[in-house]
Amino acid sequence: MSAGVSTQNRVQTFILLVSTDASLAQSLRTLLGQYHYGLTLCSDSSAAATEIHRAVPTVILVDGNGPTLSQIRAKPMARQIPIVAIFPSGTDCDAVCVPELEAGVDQILCRPVGVREIVAHLCAIVRREHFKATPRRHFTVANLSLDLDQHEVMLDDRVIPLTVKEFKILHELIQQPNRVFSRDELLNLVWGEEVALGEHNLDVHIHSLRRKIESHPGRPKLIVTVRGVGYKLKTD
Structure with missing residues (x-):
């Protein structure tokens, strides 16, 4: 799909998922909903860029380590948003993961990884971002x-x-x-x-x-x- 499919209209915190895996999106959406977090699904970096300009997500979750990830990292607005990437099993950590982390990706999860674990990592980042955004009193x-x-x-x-x-x-x-x-x-x-x-x-x-x-x-x-x-x- 070329446009975002969103459940974040009534919630302030939402995750932008860049993936072609609709079943992953549905599973994440269900679990994130338990925390009152929304999810927007985009199939490519172009749709993701449009969505980021429309509403800034709390976290960007990229499924895969192909050109989509580097294209999203290159977007100026995305540089201020935490990025989590899911890499295929067997990914060479030194050759692939380390350069991506050095280039600005905040966290990398390698398959096989369960949906609950993904959500746990996302929630940890959301808590960190909310703490950073809380004005001092x-x-x-x-x-x-x-x-x-x-x-x-x-x-x-x-x-x-x-x-x-x-x-x-x-x-x-x-x-x-x-x-x-x-x-x-x-x-x-x-x-x-x-x-x-x-x-x-x-x-x-x-x-x-x-x-x-x-x-x-x-x-x-x-x-x-x-x-x-x-x-x-x-x-x-």
Whole structure:
């Protein structure tokens, strides 16, 4: 078939299977459904490329080690997606498997391999990808910590009351310590691009924030000014 056959319309996590084996697809679809994962079947790399542009899969599973695998690896969008390949029995590991792994394939399974084992490997990769994609909710720099779930900032185990804007400013800075944020960038991140505010407004909030978290606000050690550019949260 030249188009994808999909069961992932109502699920966010789905596997893109590139194979001409419809029975394998059905078996995988049944087992993956138990985990509420979907499956899209494409018969060749061209159909797979179209499907990837339509909806990005969590994992790409390629049945075989022929040109289809190398063609999929060459697709720019596929380089950001884990690829698992199923190779025929008797495949020379050193001659075939190792070069494919070095070229970007994440995992290789050799036949005979059961459907349950394939699904177990896929689920392990899905868990890993979901963990990587989970946004951080707690940040710590030196003796300062910010908790998004509690909407709380602590300094030396003391809760520091901040205004909404002060909290947002600190959140942006603490996510990327030592990175310099321009004043315009912080204004856009905290207030939004549609709100027209002068840089003085940001400076006032930074001054207030320093008074609450710095030991010597006049000589700040945490939120430092980068002259002519903006601010950064310093860790050293």
